[in-house]
Amino acid sequence: MPTTPKSLLWTRTDTAGAEHALVEGGQGLTGHGTQLAVDPIPYTCRYQVATDADWVSVRLEVEVEGAGWRRSVRLERATQRWRVTAAEQGDLDAALAEAGHAPAGLPGVDDPDRLADALDVDLGGSPLFNTLPLNRLGLITARPDTTHRINVAWVLVPSLTVLPTEQLYTGLGPNRFRYASGDFSAEVEVDPDGYVLRYPGLAERAVRN
Secondary structure (H helix, E strand, O other): OOOOOEEEEEEEOOOOEEEEEEEEOOOOOEEEEEEEEOOOOOEEEEEEEEEOOOOOEEEEEEEEEEOOEEEEEEEEEEOOEEEEEEEEEEOHHHHHHHOOOOOOOOOEOOOHHHHOOOOEEEEOOOOHHHHHHHHHHOOOOOOOOOEEEEEEEEEOOOOOEEEEEEEEEEEOOOOEEEEEEOOEEEEEEEOOOOOEEEEOOOEEEOOOO
């Protein structure tokens, strides 16, 4: 289990971008980080995340901004329900249209009760958030082929739309698991604390020699 503060840096492999996260683990996790990416348009995304002692997600705050726009969303779990608040300044959809992309829609979720079964949060493009269910489910050291189907509150970036999503986690032996959601799947390598080292099609962690 994570016991000391960590500074983690990933380089995106699916687009030009990177992520830096500062986390403290042990009895659950608290952390904050920053994403930079150019797809679908250049943006900076900052987040704060916290779980309880059992690694159940209890709070996620995200702010994302680009040229002429800014969005934010806050998810907070209390009394077995998610409370979601969102805000926007400027016009992300106009910036997307200028770059030839479809509109993103509104930040947040129309009905937070759709997230009622979600014990984990996930942030689009971030390898950090796989650590939460890995530790909650004990998959880092689980027998190979141990599989869990989970419900997640998935925050899309840069729109910050929140979707209830089903994900499949399968242990593949020490420090490896398979992630699947919809038509996408990947075999991911993590360190002994459950932080991603290599996520094919998404990111690789920079490790000091």
